[in-house]
Amino acid sequence: MDRIRIATRESRLALWQAHHVAGRLRERYPGLETELVPMTTRGDQILHTTLAKVGGKGLFIKELEAAMLEDRADIAVHSMKDVPAEMPPGLDIVTVLDRADPRDAFVSGRYASLSDLPPGAVVGTSSLRRQAQLKHGRPDLEIRPVRGNVETRLRKLDEGNYDAILLACAGLERLGLGARITDRIPVDTSLPAVGQAIVGIECKTDAQELIGLLKGIEDPASRQAIDAERAFAARLEGSCESPIAGHAVIRGSSLHLQGLVAAADGSECLADEISGPPDHGPSMGAELADRLLARGAGPLLATGKSP
DSSP: OOEEEEEEESSHHHHHHHHHHHHHHHHHSTTOEEEEEEEOOHHHHOOSSOGGGTTOGGGGTHHHHHHHHTTSOSEEEEEGGGSOSSOOTTEEEEEEOOOOOOSEEEEOSSOSSGGGOOTTOEEEOOOHHHHHHHHHHOTTSEEEOOOSOHHHHHHHHHTTSOSEEEEEHHHHHHTTOGGGOOEEOOTTTSOOOTTTTOEEEEEETTOHHHHHHHHTTOOHHHHHHHHHHHHHHHHHTOOTTSOEEEEEEEETTEEEEEEEEEOTTSSOEEEEEEEEOGGGHHHHHHHHHHHHIIIIIHHHHHHOOOO
């Protein structure tokens, strides 16, 4: 195989990820040609409402998957936090790259951190996961949605529409905007989304030669972590209306997984954690989900409380 066609969204961050993957492939396989196939997805087009109300983050990847199934592209590059737990038949995430900073970023021109925000301060986020944890910890704040690409959200903050906004540290750093991070929110305060800060590569499951090439750039620790996180999310069977968070790290010879399920309005928040051998990640993720379901996560996932 001497050429790989890469399907990608057209946002600046998505293009960064696609170029990053292309660069890693060319570095690993000198002489390999890469071609970007940019496209706009429904998730990029619908900006007037929250993603949860129009189909969830899966809207960002359906067109890319269609391109592969129709042989217009060989692989698709995704931010793994946008990839649903269940994959369509014939496609899979075959490779993941090393994880960047998974924490949420607090961005403000007036306040140094979440704890510095006064009661009634306006915080912008369209993530149900961030919103639920923020409302649970700081019910005195006013949460407002903010859509658009990273630059658009920063502009809305700078125009005075919000006292602060919450974004992903990894996204800001990849765009060269790390200086805009006012504070990196501890994982224990805002547990990251499943797959946050990991770039994944999707392709057809029967493309054996291609999969062999892609495996050559995989990061084993990130694979073990994300397998645990995605098993946790898959067992919960949460919809896009369900704030779910999951984050795994390798510590020495052990994998440590934290999981959380919350009501969108922050009224309830269930969390637990589990540790074990790194190669047991999928079973650990399922076990952690079962623990939360036993404590009442089911009704939260079924109702998908609205804010």
